[in-house]
Amino acid sequence: MASKLIAIVAGVGPGTGASVARKFAATYPVVLLARSPSNYESLTNEINSAGGKAIGISTDISDSKSVQNAVETIKKEFGNDVGAAAAIFNASGGFLRKPFLELPEDVFSTSLDVSAKGGFIFSQATLPLLLRGVEQKSQHPPSLIFTGATASVKANANMASFATGKWALRALSQSLAREFGPQGVHVSHAIIDGVIDIPRTKELLKELGPEAKLNADGIANDYWWLHTQPKTNFTWEIDLRPAVEKW
Amino acid sequence: MASKLIAIVAGVGPGTGASVARKFAATYPVVLLARSPSNYESLTNEINSAGGKAIGISTDISDSKSVQNAVETIKKEFGNDVGAAAAIFNASGGFLRKPFLELPEDVFSTSLDVSAKGGFIFSQATLPLLLRGVEQKSQHPPSLIFTGATASVKANANMASFATGKWALRALSQSLAREFGPQGVHVSHAIIDGVIDIPRTKELLKELGPEAKLNADGIANDYWWLHTQPKTNFTWEIDLRPAVEKW
Amino acid sequence: MASKLIAIVAGVGPGTGASVARKFAATYPVVLLARSPSNYESLTNEINSAGGKAIGISTDISDSKSVQNAVETIKKEFGNDVGAAAAIFNASGGFLRKPFLELPEDVFSTSLDVSAKGGFIFSQATLPLLLRGVEQKSQHPPSLIFTGATASVKANANMASFATGKWALRALSQSLAREFGPQGVHVSHAIIDGVIDIPRTKELLKELGPEAKLNADGIANDYWWLHTQPKTNFTWEIDLRPAVEKW
Amino acid sequence: MASKLIAIVAGVGPGTGASVARKFAATYPVVLLARSPSNYESLTNEINSAGGKAIGISTDISDSKSVQNAVETIKKEFGNDVGAAAAIFNASGGFLRKPFLELPEDVFSTSLDVSAKGGFIFSQATLPLLLRGVEQKSQHPPSLIFTGATASVKANANMASFATGKWALRALSQSLAREFGPQGVHVSHAIIDGVIDIPRTKELLKELGPEAKLNADGIANDYWWLHTQPKTNFTWEIDLRPAVEKW
Numbered sequence: 001m002a003s004k005l006i007a008i009v010a011g012v013g014p015g016t017g018a019s020v021a022r023k024f025a026a027t028y029p030v031v032l033l034a035r036s037p038s039n040y041e042s043l044t045n046e047i048n049s050a051g052g053k054a055i056g057i058s059t060d061i062s063d064s065k066s067v068q069n070a071v072e073t074i075k076k077e078f079g080n081d082v083g084a085a086a087a088i089f090n091a092s093g094g095f096l097r098k099p100f101l102e103l104p105e106d107v108f109s110t111s112l113d114v115s116a117k118g119g120f121i122f123s124q125a126t127l128p129l130l131l132r133g134v135e136q137k138s139q140h141p142p143s144l145i146f147t148g149a150t151a152s153v154k155a156n157a158n159m160a161s162f163a164t165g166k167w168a169l170r171a172l173s174q175s176l177a178r179e180f181g182p183q184g185v186h187v188s189h190a191i192i193d194g195v196i197d198i199p200r201t202k203e204l205l206k207e208l209g210p211e212a213k214l215n216a217d218g219i220a221n222d223y224w225w226l227h228t229q230p231k232t233n234f235t236w237e238i239d240l241r242p243a244v245e246k247w
Numbered sequence: 248m249a250s251k252l253i254a255i256v257a258g259v260g261p262g263t264g265a266s267v268a269r270k271f272a273a274t275y276p277v278v279l280l281a282r283s284p285s286n287y288e289s290l291t292n293e294i295n296s297a298g299g300k301a302i303g304i305s306t307d308i309s310d311s312k313s314v315q316n317a318v319e320t321i322k323k324e325f326g327n328d329v330g331a332a333a334a335i336f337n338a339s340g341g342f343l344r345k346p347f348l349e350l351p352e353d354v355f356s357t358s359l360d361v362s363a364k365g366g367f368i369f370s371q372a373t374l375p376l377l378l379r380g381v382e383q384k385s386q387h388p389p390s391l392i393f394t395g396a397t398a399s400v401k402a403n404a405n406m407a408s409f410a411t412g413k414w415a416l417r418a419l420s421q422s423l424a425r426e427f428g429p430q431g432v433h434v435s436h437a438i439i440d441g442v443i444d445i446p447r448t449k450e451l452l453k454e455l456g457p458e459a460k461l462n463a464d465g466i467a468n469d470y471w472w473l474h475t476q477p478k479t480n481f482t483w484e485i486d487l488r489p490a491v492e493k494w
Numbered sequence: 495m496a497s498k499l500i501a502i503v504a505g506v507g508p509g510t511g512a513s514v515a516r517k518f519a520a521t522y523p524v525v526l527l528a529r530s531p532s533n534y535e536s537l538t539n540e541i542n543s544a545g546g547k548a549i550g551i552s553t554d555i556s557d558s559k560s561v562q563n564a565v566e567t568i569k570k571e572f573g574n575d576v577g578a579a580a581a582i583f584n585a586s587g588g589f590l591r592k593p594f595l596e597l598p599e600d601v602f603s604t605s606l607d608v609s610a611k612g613g614f615i616f617s618q619a620t621l622p623l624l625l626r627g628v629e630q631k632s633q634h635p636p637s638l639i640f641t642g643a644t645a646s647v648k649a650n651a652n653m654a655s656f657a658t659g660k661w662a663l664r665a666l667s668q669s670l671a672r673e674f675g676p677q678g679v680h681v682s683h684a685i686i687d688g689v690i691d692i693p694r695t696k697e698l699l700k701e702l703g704p705e706a707k708l709n710a711d712g713i714a715n716d717y718w719w720l721h722t723q724p725k726t727n728f729t730w731e732i733d734l735r736p737a738v739e740k741w
Numbered sequence: 742m743a744s745k746l747i748a749i750v751a752g753v754g755p756g757t758g759a760s761v762a763r764k765f766a767a768t769y770p771v772v773l774l775a776r777s778p779s780n781y782e783s784l785t786n787e788i789n790s791a792g793g794k795a796i797g798i799s800t801d802i803s804d805s806k807s808v809q810n811a812v813e814t815i816k817k818e819f820g821n822d823v824g825a826a827a828a829i830f831n832a833s834g835g836f837l838r839k840p841f842l843e844l845p846e847d848v849f850s851t852s853l854d855v856s857a858k859g860g861f862i863f864s865q866a867t868l869p870l871l872l873r874g875v876e877q878k879s880q881h882p883p884s885l886i887f888t889g890a891t892a893s894v895k896a897n898a899n900m901a902s903f904a905t906g907k908w909a910l911r912a913l914s915q916s917l918a919r920e921f922g923p924q925g926v927h928v929s930h931a932i933i934d935g936v937i938d939i940p941r942t943k944e945l946l947k948e949l950g951p952e953a954k955l956n957a958d959g960i961a962n963d964y965w966w967l968h969t970q971p972k973t974n975f976t977w978e979i980d981l982r983p984a985v986e987k988w
Binding site: 099108117128155160165167168170 | 370419
């Protein structure tokens, strides 16, 4: 039965999402959700070639129909009674640092749609699978983990579009932690407070040395650690930043 | 010139909104925005009869076109160069205390649409008028005030739909405070942490006595106090609760 | 009877303390506590000359015997059944921005002794008088107000000695607000997040213009506003900063 | 060289302290500090018998002379150039849930002396050893970990004596994290938000089942996890509570 337990990762780019997928793929079949297949194809190949099991499903996380289709695909692949050991919400609705009065409404709306509504849709779709993971006596308490940012706890000038979605997502995760903890699902929120070291950020913070950026595999380790906490010792929130970060 | 300065209140029900409108109407012409005219008609009559000046505009605060129409109506009424001394966002997207998996998507979306997107749209529409208030040397720094709730800082179980919108709104207010404070606009956020004493809540908390509920006129006094703070002494956030409240 | 109600201010320097004393002296006889009489003498003269009533008492706020002596002096002056309308804790245990390993233990201890233990001693000495103010039906709910700082909510590097005392004081004020609110005493905490404009800070922030520093009289107005809130609408915490402040 | 690295634990009772000592003893020689030898004697015996290395030193953590003596003893035992891989502050100054006006000053002072001043003294004594651990290229970044509580972030009524010390300790840990992170020392704070399962708490929360209390070995695992985070991914703060805890 435990073989039916899967891990689902929404938002798979070259950073946290990919590292998390690799980490959880060492134990569970993983399902990768991203709008564009180009975001998960090489990763599913890599995991499957290495002896793991991964499928990717093209999904618009802010659209409940699209997410429901993804769940149907998951059930076809893993059975109608499939349970989840982990669901990780790593999607993010973009980022436009702009004077507020120059911020287009659709940028603001898209950020909210992905971070807040997307978080809602993903949670409603995966919690039934996580609760089935509880029934199926998963080794570790089934985990629902949300990726936050500096902007989850601080709303700076010119950051309104990003921060509103991220604060909303943090609220969602806190409410769910309180509701689903007693039901055996471990809901967590990680404040990623710094720049992640990925190809796109190569030139950033170079002057501070090689340890000035967050390591994505390190984040994945921390998510795995959260996943393995027993029911007596649940952490809702961690912050994560490089040692040299100013905060 | 100062005669051109108005106050705009979005979300006018029988509680905070009406009290705030009355309070600010003692000094400024007030514009009341609500979806249904029944929410502002008796209030505009009351204020106009008492020698003040009030107009109501039927507005869907979560729809930028509707809000833009309201601004056009305001300009027709008060002139194209109208400035604002205060803009108060008191709208709220409903409230459904329900197990998360029973929460309809449209309830969640509506809450976000009003609290978060509505806050965004209202701010983009009124900040140009508030900045004109700065230019027109309003007696008190033009104020943009947001009404929050317990759920703005704590996301309890079964409160996901309300809390996500309220946390997003608080983020918006903090970001705007940081951006527009240096430009002379005073942005504030009030955490209303308790039940407001209005007809609808008459039966609530009776056992705790007549002072167990927040007084709406008291809230309006506090908003006025925020409005009169000088540029050297801006408060971003206050909390408000009855003395007997458990918190 | 109301004539018996006094206001007590601990920590009277040239800034907040003096402004608060003047403000409350317009309504109540005021008692000023400071270690050195030079800190209150000219102020008591000023208030008494202007038709108010003020006495100063040389007090070490971190020493319960000294504070008990002050209470005895107060009772001799105003009667054994004297009640208080307000007690304001504005003392602070110094400030040494230093690398942690160079921080002398006595600097750390003194800061804790004044901010945390001083706050405790002052509260234990004044709360009985404030509760008597409740019995004597003071016009406004008797108020116990604590002056905080940026370091009350953020502990920066090299600020350990100041921040520990200030966080402790904030904790004290929150606990007291929860315990004594239901008994009719209004306990508040003000986060003064910026430089106060006093002779000693004349040269600071000049480049940002005349409004870059907090106005001490403005702070006093805000404390008075807190004092006048009714029992239905208590604020525990406000933050205060100049409009141009980065935060 | 790495053989010189030790772990130091202050505050060793039957719960968190003992579990942490056992956990870190699997990798490092451990030094246990407690006022009474009865608090560490059986534990040092247990660790030494199991092939580990442990010494206990009778220490009053709120007395800098006593702590300095402990450091001298450590140097005699492990060499003058001894470095530390971890220092864990688990001491706590007691707990008296009482109406504020019945709280004896010495109870308040003792709590501050242990939590706040003790934290200061312990940090000043161990940071030089932790910095030596950095020089000696410890496998994991040397860690300074503080044990907090619910009362570290919430100051309830009747909890003033405990909360003031705990808030002060949290401030200390945040300031040190910001100062010493860039120097390679990982400073963390754990909010233990629930009852720990130890003999003394056997009868508590029985009605909620066997998983209603925090497991001390689980806390130790989490401290070890914090210890093993790389310099690119430091967590300052975690919260920990049973899944069924109301919060």
